[in-house]
Amino acid sequence: MSGTNKSSVPEFLLLWLSRQPQQQQQLLFGLFLSMYLVTVLGNLLIILAISTDSRLHTPMYFFLSNLSFVDVSFSSTTVPKMLTNHILRSQTISFSGCLTQLYFLIVFGDMDNFLLAVMAYDRFVAVCHPLHYTTRMTPQLCALLVSGSWVIAILNALLHTLLMARLSFYVDNTIPHFFCDVSALLKLSCSDTHLNEMMILTEGSFIMITPFICILVSYICITWTVLRVPSTSSKWKAFSTCGSHLAVVSLFYGTIIAVYFNPSSSHSAETDTAATVLYTVVTPMLNPFIYSLRNKELKGALRRMISRKRFST
Template sequence: MTQANQSSVSEFLLLGLSRQPQQQQQLLFGLFLSMYLATVLGNLLIILATSTDSRLHTPMYFFLSNLSFVDICFSSTTIPKMLTNHILGSQTISFSGCLTQMYFFMTFGDVDNFLLAVMAYDRFVAVCHPLHYTTKMTHQFCALLVAGLWVIANMHSLLHTLMTARLSFCADNRIPHFFCDVPPLLKLSCSDSHLNELLILTEGSLIMIIPLASILVSYICITCAVLRVPSTKGKWKAFSTCGSHLAVVSLFYGTIIAVYFNPSSSHSAEKDIAAAVMYTVVTPMLNPFIYSLRNKDMKGALTKVISMKFFSVQ
């Protein structure tokens, strides 16, 4: 029994980009680097704008700045390691490093997931109960919400990391991915992983389904409220905002559900990598544009921040 719990694998090989031809690897390296830099820069500008402009010290922008921070951390958990491995010509990651990466990847992904639901609830209160908005969405309540999200996300990540750590990895240590994730590790395990898969399909499903259901209910209520607005221009503006948010929600949840809530035997490396790129790189990069750059107040704050930085350099 003790031997079954011991892993003979001390490191894994991340085969993400190495499976492609050399010329295509260089192209993908440049593409990933560009998208990562755009993600960091775009989200940092959002954080700076919301923290320096007093007009943006509201619950909506408080959640948005938290989302931007989490998006930076989410992408930074996986992309820098992949880029570093490519530069150094190495594919290795230690067993403990793999579990650590998996833990933080799940933590930031869960917080991102919860924040999308909280932002939808914030819009629901603002549209459906505007007179009670300031009394319901207080600074203390918003801070408690965010703190609670971090606690739940860390508990969920710790549970799945410990469950993965108990598995045995005997011979094959090649992960056909660009980071350590649960499904590829389960496929490599030479011990029984049915309990891990059951945990993903039960507890993991609740972590995803409850926020998604909250978002859908919030936007159904928002839609009903907007349909009662007599102004056509007001309706179009509200629906446009909802459409942008729901597009990101669909992209984020659709790819995650496709990867995590299917039996591991049905996964293919190519599909998992393509889906992972969408929710680890593309979605965090697009969030600043979708949530902020369409907003006049945010545009003004961003222009002010960029102007201040430019003139300070001069």
């Protein structure tokens, strides 16, 4: 490839939405705006309810409030930029802005991944070792699990962002997504991306697979314990909770694996975009409903919070 086909591009073009028919663009804009508002409102309500109700100051709700914060941040990394570009009729994003978006996308994606595993471990201790729950899940351990997750996520994101920053790109700098996706950027690069791909398949795979294995082992132990419970209603309640959690876990991991751990020739840009929409927009929107709004304690806290607001006004 000659030097004229290379460029340290000052900006990229996010063309996914603009490539849709005009009527479909308006529909997608309204759909993404609605999902984003539901995500922000739902997760912020969860955080407020947990922080203002002392009865919810337990490890499970501590992890849940962190998950809600991460979900809001995860969606805010990509959706507002896409909505702003549509309003301003501009599809550009600067090279530094693209790397910044990529960095925070990896940070919050990793945190979602880690928190799902931490919450699974919390449920494992609560179901399999209920008598030792308070002695095992201490505030110090909970803080250590969350802070350790943040450190690993930040370092992992920094590694992949620095590896991406060293690459050169073709003059054709169009990204067929609504955000700066790792796989799309690698396809645009005219540099040797072997190191980037190797780190994704080794270190990146380890970061994703290890929490998944922890979730799997936790739920195997939970299932084994629940099957030994004589009460049918208790079994059904436990399995129903596990089913909701595992549904989100399957959606989150399934879409990421489909995008990042398959050969690039096995899927199209449209398939990639559909998968990324699921884990960057849909999953954070569903988490408040699946993990929280079906919970009686949390719904009670939300009602008490709303009642206090009405009384104060």
